[in-house]
Amino acid sequence: MSKDKKKQVSRRQFLNYTLTGVGGFMAAGMLSPMIRFAIDPVLKAQGEEEYVAVVEVDKITTEPQRFEFKVHQVDAWYESDVTKTAWVFKQEDGSILALSPICTHLGCVVNWSGNEDYPNQFYCPCHDGRYYKDGVNVPNTPPTAPLHVYDHKIQDGMLYLGKAKPREEA
């Protein structure tokens, strides 16, 4: 008896199932591109890192120089062009180092030889934090981590900078 019941599907039921199924597929087919378009900017934002042209490579010296560049930034509601700065110089081995000027202590802006007493260091005016030329924090000053380093690449004689990232411990 129960076996029979299980197998029984009336013509009305069968039609109902099929139509709901087909209708469902059609609705999904129509809606999914709409949703896709709606959330597209969200998907895009996580895309690849963007590099911005900053300065001609031959202008970079062994002395850190401050360069500004604009980055397009999207925060929740606002889209804006934000000016970023980098301290850029050639290291002894000829490679280029681009340091973020943001103090790793509480986020003030550091300056190269910003204090007369420490002419060859980065200096933070807020709490006397100091960093050596390579961006490593001087022990016993407030910062506990080195300055972040911008990803960089060189193309056609121009220096391009990407995101500033915490330095990997050497």
Add this chain to the structure above:
Amino acid sequence: MKWNKQDMINYLQAKEYVDTAILPLVPVTFEQEEEKQVSQAFQKEILDIMVHELEKEYKGRVLALPSYIYSSIDLEELARINRFTEGLNQMPFKHIFYITFDQMWKMKERDLNGILLWVPILKEGDIQQKDTQNMINDQIHQLKDLIKNYWNS
């Protein structure tokens, strides 16, 4: 630091390092000629940029407060602002800077319990113009120096 959630959390954790408050004093009055209202808004716009830049430079030591709005500077207003300043003193902030383009505050400077930074700001102009931008940048630069000097004195 700014008056937003994340910065306030950071501020409360690093309170001993943040000893400076910046309070922009902004006049908002409607009972005057239209062109004056326009220049009031324009000056406020530039003041915002200045405060933004100061905060960016000295993020770890400065709390930039939202604008303090008033319509006229009378005895009542002076009492109100000093009560407000008292609250800042309790936080505690060692350095309290008012920053404004309203010269009427300059006349009342002695009655204020904080340091008044009066910045003469253009009454009209175009913020997109290079000359205007250069001038504002120069003012910002001087303000940065001034605050640093107060810290070191």
